[in-house]
Amino acid sequence: MAKEDEGVRIFQGILIFGNVVIALCGLALTAECIYFVSDQHGLYPLLEATDNDDIFAAAWIGIFTGFCFFVLALLGIMGIMKSNRKILLAYLILMFIVYCFEMASAITAATHRDFFIPNLFLKQMLQLYQNLNPENNDHAWKINGVSKTWDRLMLLNHCCGVNGPSDWQAYTSSFRSVNNDADFPWPRQCCRMNDLGQPVNLGACKLGVPGYYWNTGCYDEIAGPLMRHAWGVAWFGFAILCWTFWVLLGTMFYWSRIEY
Amino acid sequence: MKLSLVLLLLAAISTTTALDPASYSPQVTTQPLLGKITASTFSLEQPLCIFDQAQNNDIWLLVAYTSAISSISQPPTTSPYSSFAKNLFYTTLKTKPRNYPCEDTVNSARVLRVGEDTSCVNDLALQDCNGPLPSSGPYSVKFLVQDPTSKAIIQETGWSQPITLQRAKDPSHLDTFPGRRSGGMIVITSILSVLLAILLLCFIAALIYGCRRFCWRKEMVNKDQLASEPYRIKNYNTHHMQVPM
Numbered sequence: 001m002a003k004e005d006e007g008v009r010i011f012q013g014i015l016i017f018g019n020v021v022i023a024l025c026g027l028a029l030t031a032e033c034i035y036f037v038s039d040q041h042g043l044y045p046l047l048e049a050t051d052n053d054d055i056f057a058a059a060w061i062g063i064f065t066g067f068c069f070f071v072l073a074l075l076g077i078m079g080i081m082k083s084n085r086k087i088l089l090a091y092l093i094l095m096f097i098v099y100c101f102e103m104a105s106a107i108t109a110a111t112h113r114d115f116f117i118p119n120l121f122l123k124q125m126l127q128l129y130q131n132l133n134p135e136n137n138d139h140a141w142k143i144n145g146v147s148k149t150w151d152r153l154m155l156l157n158h159c160c161g162v163n164g165p166s167d168w169q170a171y172t173s174s175f176r177s178v179n180n181d182a183d184f185p186w187p188r189q190c191c192r193m194n195d196l197g198q199p200v201n202l203g204a205c206k207l208g209v210p211g212y213y214w215n216t217g218c219y220d221e222i223a224g225p226l227m228r229h230a231w232g233v234a235w236f237g238f239a240i241l242c243w244t245f246w247v248l249l250g251t252m253f254y255w256s257r258i259e260y
Numbered sequence: 261m262k263l264s265l266v267l268l269l270l271a272a273i274s275t276t277t278a279l280d281p282a283s284y285s286p287q288v289t290t291q292p293l294l295g296k297i298t299a300s301t302f303s304l305e306q307p308l309c310i311f312d313q314a315q316n317n318d319i320w321l322l323v324a325y326t327s328a329i330s331s332i333s334q335p336p337t338t339s340p341y342s343s344f345a346k347n348l349f350y351t352t353l354k355t356k357p358r359n360y361p362c363e364d365t366v367n368s369a370r371v372l373r374v375g376e377d378t379s380c381v382n383d384l385a386l387q388d389c390n391g392p393l394p395s396s397g398p399y400s401v402k403f404l405v406q407d408p409t410s411k412a413i414i415q416e417t418g419w420s421q422p423i424t425l426q427r428a429k430d431p432s433h434l435d436t437f438p439g440r441r442s443g444g445m446i447v448i449t450s451i452l453s454v455l456l457a458i459l460l461l462c463f464i465a466a467l468i469y470g471c472r473r474f475c476w477r478k479e480m481v482n483k484d485q486l487a488s489e490p491y492r493i494k495n496y497n498t499h500h501m502q503v504p505m
Contacts, residue, residue: 085470096463103452110445114438126431169298172428181300182378182392207303207373208294215294231444238448245455252466256473 015080015254018247019073025240026069032236033062036229042152043222045145049124054112055230061105062233068098069240076251088255095248099241106237113230116223122162122171125150129187131174150218151189159218160190165208167217182206190214284310285418286321286401289371299426300392301375307403308370309362310417317414318406319357323374323393324349326400326422335413336404341380341389351404354388374401398422 036059047053072095079087129150134140154160161167168175168186175187183206190213191205199205204212289296289305296303304321311319320338328348338351353372373390380389393399400422405415 092463092466096459099456099459103456106452107445107449110442110448114442114445115436117436117438119434120436120438123431123434123436126434165294169295169426170429171431171434173431176299176428180378180392181298182375185295185298185301206295207371208296210292210294213294234444234448238452241452241455245459248459249462252462256466256470258470 011250011254012080015247015250016077018243018250019076019080022076022240022244022247023070023073025236025243026066026073028066029069029236029240030063030066032232033059033066036233037063041221041225042149043226045142045149046121046124046222047226049128049142049146050120052112052115054108055226055233058105058109058112058233059229061101061108062237065098065102065105065237068094069102069244072098076247080251080254083258085255085258088251088258092248092251092255095244095251099244099248102237102241106234106241109230109237110234113227113234116226116230118162118217118219118223121219121222122167125162126167126171126173126175129173129175130178132178133174151187153218153221154187154189154214155193157218157221158214159216159221160186160214161217162219162222163217164215165190165213186213281307281310281403281405281415281417283418284403286403286420288420288423291371293371296371297423297426298375299396299428300394301373302393302399302423302425303371303373304401304420306360306370306372307417308360310403311357311360311405311415313357313362315357316408317357318408319353319355319360320351320404320406321353321372321374321401322349322351322404322416323399323401326398329400329419335416337413338387338404338406338411340384340387341391342384342386344394352388352390393425396425396427398424 037056039056044053044056047056072091075087076091076095078084079091124146128143128146130147131143134143165186168184168190175184179187185206185208188199188205191199191202192212192214194200199212201209201212284307286304286307289303293303295301307319311317322332322336323344324332325348332349336349336351339347339349341350341352344350353374375390375392377390378392380386381391383389401420403417404413406412407414
């Protein structure tokens, strides 16, 4: 009997340890997702304009599930310590629901990550940047967001277009229909600026003299942060789920063994 | 040693005597400029030291559709930008030979950007307007030397190679389909689905198993009650839980 008790104690200890890890991971996931939805790089308007901000949805779900994991893990610890069937049954059912949500979050983030190809941002940039003919208020809102985001991106990150300044030459665009080709082969933001925010040498920038314009594209500045965040949400969520899987199995085993 | 001497000599000759304009053909600049050919402009190499520096002639650049070269009268006349659509050629960038000197003192990129000036397009009276080119061409260009008093063309250079401008593509044909799924996405989706399925099965199994034990206990309890023997719920004895529930 003493030996059996000791085995139970050890098993309880393992389950409690598992739940402590879940609680901590839940808090970390919440923190990570809050950081992501706070959109430090200001890239949300670009996603909003594609009508697909799944990755942000995934992060919002992540905030919710992370906190749920934390609370439920505490509940689980309590249930295991008290060996209470009812608490543990509630724990298992709720954990199962949260598990499904977190799964949705991880899969959504991983799936949306694949969509961030240069052409997605290129097409959107060409069609929306400085577009003067919005179809409706929603469209106007998107145009405004995309234009401002691109102005800021190019100016602050010293980049031009998605792949480089040639994007503005190789394709027709709203920008081109607003600005003539001779004066604006590419937007002014692509020029190297002085401290006053004026092009160092406008003529040289228009000609494309090396050193007077930014030759690199902005794709890395856009997709980089989005990809990193999505990677974090997807794989950290995945890791938590793998861990939770074993803890839940153990809890179920424990639950079915509690005697009255 | 010999070679460098020859080179020096050549350099000396080329700086002192102007080349014969007739043997010169304009060409698009070879400098590494990203915008040397755009959708409405192209940048030519400057004809440095080609024209007689001593004369006060006017130098014009004649821009024509390559397909219309044969229909241009000989010698050509100057024609404003505004009549480009009608004549299929125009002349612009009027300047003096001293602006194409033999000694290059300017360090910056020395190019002639044809199509640069967008402000003069609507000024029909203007003779010299370097307006943007209307289509992708191809265009051919040559320099003309005009006597400032008689307005006669006295010299001309050869034609350039045909210059085709950038043709912009329509962005609506850009393919935004991501193509194949990444390995990571497949791994996450498949493993998580399997885990969830296992979890669900185990949960159901645990419920059934737990319930059977539970129900069986109830039956026992009933039987025990019949036997009027008090039934004690047995617990796992954790150290802080001495009171049975």
